[in-house]
Amino acid sequence: MSLEEQKQVPENWEPTILAFCCNWCTYAGADLAGLNRMKYPENVRILRVPCSSRVNPQFILRAFQKGVDGVLVAGCHPGDCHYVSGNYFTRRRFLLMQRFLEYNGIDPRRFQARWISGAEAGKFRDTMLQLCEEIKELGPNRKLREVK
Amino acid sequence: MxxxxxxxxxxxxxxxxxxxxxxxxxxxxxxxxxxxxxxxxxxxxxxxxxxxxxxxxxxxxxxxxxxxxxxxxxxxxxxxxxxxxxxxxxxxxxxxxxxxxxxxxxxxxxxxxxxxxxxxxxxxxxxxxxxxxxLGEPVEEKGNPDRFKRVEELEKLSSDEKYEYWSNVFDKCIRCYACRNVCPACNCRECFVDQYRVGWQGKQKNCMQNQIFGLTRAYHIADRCIECGECERVCPVGLPLMELNRKLIKDLNSLFGPYEAGVNPDVKPPLGEYRLEDPEEYM
Incomplete structure (x- = not known):
């Protein structure tokens, strides 16, 4: 399949977005968004992880390989980590990872990271809306993908 | 001599x-x-x-x-x-x-x-x-002013061109793992490609799987690569693997300050530590 053919968007296509959410902040934020009956796109699949630094860069490659269109890693704000320093490592790791993916031809918008605290339900919803919109604009991801 | x-x-x-x-x-x-x-x-x-x-x-x-x-x-x-x-x-x-x-x-x-x-x-x-x-007399260091030249050239390409370039590169890979076997930075007790039960690495021989291998390996040794260039030397199909490693080294240098792996035993690799004033892009 050529790149041009790959770019064609099937009808009724909806993106699949995987969000790695830290148990202590972002997952609580998502919970609060739910309690407040906030609406965010159902394209987002939340995966709870103990800490944002639990997310191995291999998970992201794996997600793209298995057909996810966008990945978000979300954790506590720097300084608020439940494990004191986890998110500082996350920050270093994914600043590098994002550039590395870009170097390999994957749009940096497809892999993002955000800090969302347990009280920021609104920010959680806004992030998800924005991410979903961006991915919709980009179309389905065919890069690094196992199944075409 | x-x-x-x-x-x-x-x-x-x-x-x-x-x-x-x-x-x-x-x-x-x-x-x-x-x-x-x-x-x-x-x-x-x-x-x-x-x-x-x-x-x-x-x-x-x-x-x-x-x-x-x-x-x-x-x-x-x-x-x-x-x-x-x-x-x-x-x-x-x-x-x-x-x-x-x-x-x-x-x-x-x-x-x-x-x-x-x-x-x-x-x-x-x-x-x-x-x-x-x-032994012998120290020789003059010649440095390497063109160290990141190739990386910068590749960075200028559009994302589809980059992807195509790397797909073509990894299409040739035969996954013999010679690069891993020779690499002094690759010293995990059990490499991720050998963990069959975990299944990080698929067994199919296709471009995607090769890419997953190449990318993961490059990222694993991101802050450890000593730029000895052995991976490229032993590669039976001649893949430009150092272009991946150099990109990571270049970014590590620009993001977290100059660092050369293995030169000073007291300097820790940058991904194993952090500073509070690291660049912030995720707010």
């Missing part, structure tokens, strides 16, 4: 006779211009040691075959070998007191046809940064 070789044999003999080291890892004479690694246990065998422009292999990795030695290991180190040993010591794979580094300033090596190796052309440290004994 031959004078250095003589000095090296002398020194090796001395070390072995005094019992300071149990054995010495160096280069030996193989067929034609091959210089395979050899392990010298007896003082009378030191004449098998060779030091000339064909000694290309990085010896650092051979320390991993003897992680709990019964005595000190003597190892011949050029700049790249020395950095490899420092990395292994930092990763706690080898104890510094278990090795005796015989430093050999190096002026670059050549391949079988006598052409200068790419890895030596790009070399940044011809003199071993860390050693116990050094």
């Amino acid at each position: 031959s004078q250095m070789q003589e000095e090296l044999r002398q020194k090796a003999k001395e070390l072995l006779e005094k019992g300071e080291v149990r054995y010495i890892i160096g280069w030996g004479k193989g067929r034609f211009h091959h210089r395979p690694p050899i392990f010298i246990y007896q003082a009378e065998d030191v004449d098998k040691l060779v030091w000339d422009e064909y000694c290309v292999a990085n010896l650092g990795k051979y320390l991993l075959d003897d992680k709990f030695p019964e005595g000190k290991i003597g190892i011949c180190v050029r700049g790249c070998d020395s950095r490899a040993v420092v990395r292994l010591v930092q990763d706690k794979q080898v104890k510094r007191e278990d090795v005796c580094l015989i430093g050999l300033p190096c002026t670059g090596k050549v391949d079988q046809e006598g052409r200068e190796l790419v890895k030596c052309r790009d070399c940044m440290h011809r003199n071993p940064p860390v050693y116990d004994i050094v």
Whole structure:
């Protein structure tokens, strides 16, 4: 399949977005968004992880390989980590990872990271809306993908 | 060269006779211009040691075959070998007191046809940064002003062009894992590609799987790569693997400050630590 053919968007296509959410902040934020009956796109699949630094860069490659269109890693704000320093490592790791993916031809918008605290339900919803919109604009991801 | 070789044999003999080291890892004479690694246990065998422009292999990795030695290991180190040993010591794979580094300033090596190796052309440290004994005179460092030139060229491409470039590269990969086997930074007890039950690496032989392997390996050694260029040298299909590693090194330098793996044993690799004032893009 050529790149041009790959770019064609099937009808009724909806993106699949995987969000790695830290148990202590972002997952609580998502919970609060739910309690407040906030609406965010159902394209987002939340995966709870103990800490944002639990997310191995291999998970992201794996997600793209298995057909996810966008990945978000979300954790506590720097300084608020439940494990004191986890998110500082996350920050270093994914600043590098994002550039590395870009170097390999994957749009940096497809892999993002955000800090969302347990009280920021609104920010959680806004992030998800924005991410979903961006991915919709980009179309389905065919890069690094196992199944075409 | 031959004078250095003589000095090296002398020194090796001395070390072995005094019992300071149990054995010495160096280069030996193989067929034609091959210089395979050899392990010298007896003082009378030191004449098998060779030091000339064909000694290309990085010896650092051979320390991993003897992680709990019964005595000190003597190892011949050029700049790249020395950095490899420092990395292994930092990763706690080898104890510094278990090795005796015989430093050999190096002026670059050549391949079988006598052409200068790419890895030596790009070399940044011809003199071993860390050693116990050094032979000969230190040589002049030539530096490498074009170190990131190729990376910058690739960065300018559009994302589809980049993807196509790397797809074409990894399409050729036969996943022999020679790059991993030779890499002194690859020292996991069990490599992710060998963890069949976990299934990180699919068994299919296709471009996607090759890419997953290449990317993951490059990222695993992001802050450990000592730029010895062995991966490229051993690659049977000649993939430009250092272009991936150099990109990571370039970004590490620009994001978290200058860092060269394996040069200073006291400097920790940047992904293993953090600073509060690191760049912030995720607010």
